[in-house]
Amino acid sequence: MSDSRKRREALLYHAKPKPGKIEVVPTKKYATQRDLALAYSPGVAEPCLEIAKDTKNVYKYTAKGNLVAVISNGTAVLGLGDIGAEASKPVMEGKGLLFKIFADIDVFDIEVDAKDVDKFVETVKAIAPTFGGINLEDIKAPEAFEIERRLKEELDIPVMHDDQHGTAIISAAALKNALEIAEKDIKEVKVVVNGAGAAAVSCSRLYIALGVSPENIIMCDSKGVIRKDRDNLTSQKEEFATAVDVHTLEEAMKGSDVFIGLSKGNVVSPEMILSMAANPIVFAMANPTPEIDYNLAIQTREDIIMATGRSDHPNQVNNVLGFPFIFRGALDVRATKINEAMKMAAVHALADLAKETVPEQVNIAYNETNLQFGKDYIIPKPFDTRLIEEIPPAVAKAAIESGVATEPITNWERYREELAERLGTGSKMMRMLTNRAKTDPKRVVFAEADQLDVLKAAQISHDEGIAIPILLGNKNIIKIMMEQINFDADVEIIDPKCDTEDERREEFAKLYWDKMKRKGVTYLEAQKWMRERNYFAAMMVNCEHADALVTGYSRNYPSVAKPMIELIGKAKGVERVAATNLMLTSQGPLFFSDTTMNINPSAHDLAKIAHMTSMTMKMFGLDPHLAMLSFSNFGSSKSESSRKVAHAVELIHKSHPEVSIDGEVQADFALNSEMMKGKFPFSKLTDRRVNGLIFPNLESANISYKLMKELNKIDSVGPIVMGLAKPAHIIQLGASVDEIVNMVCIAVVDAQEKMKIKQ
The missing domain is CATH 3.40.50.10750 (Isocitrate/Isopropylmalate dehydrogenase-like)
Incomplete structure (x- = not known):
């Protein structure tokens, strides 16, 4: 996908059908005058008076208990730097979206135009009564440390700077399991941390709490190893300054057991990896380009245990494994803060979950035969539905035991049931199917590729790695439209009516006639039908020139279904499609x-x-x-x-x-x-x-x-469609681009399943 088209699609996504990614949705009836009288005046006075008597009643009568503020000043937006409060809003809305879809937490995003620590803190404190929790986001260091420290001290609701603690919690869980697999003692391992920002400092602190010896950590920044004899160090860097006689990252890597990358791409060489101790643990978490390429690293050393921040490799260190569920647990016991005990509880819960038998639904979602604890599976997958049932209870229990919970849970079985019910939304199913399709994309024939929406769906399927498109239709029209939408990929384009397809068309006609000659079809008719795209597409799948097909956009359902049933036929044992x-x-x-x-x-x-x-x-x-x-x-x-x-x-x-x-x-x-x-x-x-x-x-x-x-x-x-011998799927007349893409995912997954049966 070209950069210009990526840019245009991103802008269109955020602008249409209406600007932004989140909205406020009423949770009470509002259809009648009685409803409105209860919602506002005069009925609203009653809960107001109850809250005035006891402010704890705000949790009983308002949405505060499930409402988190995602707050930023836009001074350290991932990959973009200091872009300002307003420019950070799309990111904060996106964070709100993740809170909702993974943990059913409502969010207001708040962008504060204040770089001064005092001004920022006072602003957040002033609006804090609205919220049950505060997620600080994309605030540059060292101000981020002071802002979080003060807000945690001065507010009685959970406050967490996810940039600091999210990566720390997830990577600590991964580290705990990696050390177990590598058979290394956490108290003895030598750790190199490349990067000295908020995330690196928080990670290092949490690793120490987990058991890493402080003297065994060497931290590097852009100037090299952070040493005690360096001048003008921040208090955070002083905390991790070393007296060991090493000065460069390359020197620090020699003999080390663990590398933690929170810096920039391609700063670690194969030689550095080779210089590490046996069974090295390498977490190259720079995004989108890791400190060392995953494939290069595993080719360099067979004994390496590798994690990155990318979803296309095993062991993705993804913050979405943490923050939604940590806040969920904190909110559900009305915790006054997110403390070290709660963070450590999340670490252990994540680490333990990776050791449990993986549900078949997760294996299917990631197109795995049997995910199990080992070098390529040291932390759970983001779409693992067990996360919401395991992490929040662990966090909630830690809050209760550490004395920061104001509404302890007593019925844990019922609480788990409630958590499972929160993720009833079916859209997660489509995300899992899309992810599964991407793990093993198949060749999909788009039988009406000279229709603009169909071509757009093929483009998305290609760019997202869902499928390998084969485009059927008028070549000239398709190429013109591809230029118009910047679809510049090298994909196969076939016009069934074109002379260049004579040989393949004749092959298909003979096969079709052989099947239908005793059912009234002449050879001439068979040749004629093979010029029709749906018949041609079906024969492509039959003859394994393609793995699946999608059609139906421009024709009514019965006329499209007929050739599918006639040519592809029913699966073994199926009487009726x-x-x-x-x-x-x-x-x-x-x-x-x-x-x-x-x-x-x-x-x-x-x-x-x-x-x-x-x-x-x-x-x-x-x-x-x-x-x-x-x-x-x-x-x-x-x-x-x-x-x-x-x-x-x-x-x-x-x-x-x-x-x-x-x-x-x-x-x-x-x-x-x-x-x-x-x-x-x-x-x-x-x-x-x-x-x-x-x-x-x-x-x-x-x-x-x-x-x-x-x-x-x-x-x-x-x-x-159920019951066909091969993957052929029919979309509704005039389906939207998204609906077509969804059907492509179904077709690919169907092809994956049928190939498993065939094997």
Whole structure:
């Protein structure tokens, strides 16, 4: 991707459809005059008076307990330096977004135009009553140290400068595990820290608290080793000044056990790595370019344990593993501060989590066969859903035990359940699928690449490493459009009607005719059909010229589905192809079947559709719990439709007893576990969170998913075709660019799965 296009896309992302990345959303009803009277005047007076009596009531009647301020003066924005308060706002909004999606914490970003420490501190203190916690961000050292120190002393809510402590906590967890794997004693190891900013100082302090001997740490800055005989050292640098007779980074590296890089790219050479002790631990955390390239480092030494700040290599030291969950735990016990005990609790919880058996959902998300504790897995992955269930409780317990919690938790089992429920949002599913696709991108045919939105989706898929696009359509039109959108990648472009494709088209025609000659298709017709892009694309996948295809943008669904079913055919054991839609709801991912294929399926068909839906959901790393829907509940109606649905449940219970499914049941009971348990405690879905809905016919399924999509602005991924022998996926007529990209991710993951089965 060209720099100019990266710039334009970044600006467009932040500007459209409306400026910024976060917004305020009401949490109470506001539809009637009564609602408004309770929300504001006169009803609002009552909670105000209660808070006036006892300020602790502010947590009971307002959002303070789940509200964090992300505050910066823009003096040390990552990679950009001192760009000012207003210019730092996009970064602070981004931090707010991460707080919300990883730990369900609401954020107001506050940009303070003040470089003076006193002025900054006074400003933050003045607005602190609004918030349950304060995350300081991108403030330059040494002012950052003093600002955090004073605010922690003078405020009674959690305050943390994530630039200092986030990297320290994550890397300390990684270091603890790396030392265990390398069989090294933390008290004996020699550590070289390259960098002397806020993060480096905080990391070094936390490593000492973890057990590293202070005299075994050598810290370097841009001038070389920070020695005691150097003049004009800050108090922080004096803290780590050494008397050891070394002056350069190269000298310091000799015989060292650990290298911690918090500086800039490509400052460490292979020779320096070779000079380290046996089983060296190298954390090259400069971003986006590490102090030494990951591949170069592991090629230099087989015994190295390596971590970086990058997501495309093992052992990513990513602050998102820490700050959302640390604040979550602190807020949930109304801690007055984030102290050393809480930070150390997060270190140990992260380190311990990496040693536990990794859930299959995480393996699937990262396209791993079996992630397990070792050199390439010393810290958990950012998309590990267990993080919110493990880190906040550890932090909360440490807050209670160290005496800074004002509302201790007593029911820890219930607390864990509440934490798990906080991350119900289905958008995380799409992030995990995208990440999984990137681990092993496949060749995807874009059958309508001369449509601008399709071409844009192909461009994104290429640039993000999701897929290897193959573009079908008029070559001249595609090339002109590629120039217009700066899509300058070297990708394959095919025009099925072009003379240059005569040989391949003839090959496809012969294969197609051989399959269809006894079904009324002549050889001449077979040749004609191979000039049509959907037929040509399907044959490309059939003949393994491509791994998957995506089509349907410019034509109605039935006309596109026909050649897919006809040419690609059904998978072994599949009697009827079906489709499901993944709805990314606020309660989590929810699958709707069958939304596009079978108009009025029989009971036998419904049972097959349910089984295919269950298998598809497992491909996504989910544990399926399906409800077979009707307008009646467990025999309350004797209508033909209700009996059909009930019979379908009987059939699947007999043929596939392992499938978690029940019905017939109404949609509200299916989605409300309390209602289900209260009225139908005998159901197999009691105490289960239903994440798949099987509809009695296409009409009800199609109407339902489109109503949800439009009325509730829920993202829908699909329809996802189930039951084809090869990965072929059909998007909706006029789908958006994002919807097409989502379907490409599905196609790639589908191809990955089918290749595993084939192998």
